[in-house]
Amino acid sequence: ILPLAAAVIWWLYMQIEPVAGVPEEELLLPPHEGFTAYYPLLITHMAAGTVAILTMVLQVWPWLRLKYPRVHRVSGRIYILGTVVSALAGLVIVWWAPQPGKLGGVCMLLFWLWVTIAALVYARRGQWGKHRRFMLYSFAIPLNNLWAFGAYYLLSKFQIQVDFNYFLEYSRWIPWVGNLMLVQ
Numbered sequence: 001i002l003p004l005a006a007a008v009i010w011w012l013y014m015q016i017e018p019v020a021g022v023p024e025e026e027l028l029l030p031p032h033e034g035f036t037a038y039y040p041l042l043i044t045h046m047a048a049g050t051v052a053i054l055t056m057v058l059q060v061w062p063w064l065r066l067k068y069p070r071v072h073r074v075s076g077r078i079y080i081l082g083t084v085v086s087a088l089a090g091l092v093i094v095w096w097a098p099q100p101g102k103l104g105g106v107c108m109l110l111f112w113l114w115v116t117i118a119a120l121v122y123a124r125r126g127q128w129g130k131h132r133r134f135m136l137y138s139f140a141i142p143l144n145n146l147w148a149f150g151a152y153y154l155l156s157k158f159q160i161q162v163d164f165n166y167f168l169e170y171s172r173w174i175p176w177v178g179n180l181m182l183v184q
Helices: 002-016 038-059 062-067 069-096 102-124 128-140 143-157 164-183
Strands: none
Touching (some): 038 128, 038 143, 069 102, 102 164, 128 164
């Protein structure tokens, strides 16, 4: 659990530190003429996704689940809420994303929403094996962000030039599909 928690905290720090306190007009966001809800939806997507990733760390901690099942249930509900809000906001804003990687982003968000809701349904039915399986699928999806950012960080650090369109395609497919393969 410690490596996962450390990776999530590192990723979170690397995401927040460069933009903390920067006004919206100074951020490197593409303008979206006629869609004023883009920036608030982007912040909603990112904030809810961050809540989901942070509570995910608690969810995969076996000691916590066994020793404090109530904390596991409450953090699980928070995870599901964060996932649903983040995925729905993401499904709205993805249409303004650059074309490369857009299909991968839509597939990832739809799959994340589906497996998370399926996991909730299995928990409600008391089918714990299926619940656990689908939650592992669900956890594999937001870890996409850690892998994609890690790749971007390494490419930047070692000054490796990659066509941005190829990187967008990579970051919207390989990390989450690879994570799902590992879970399976």
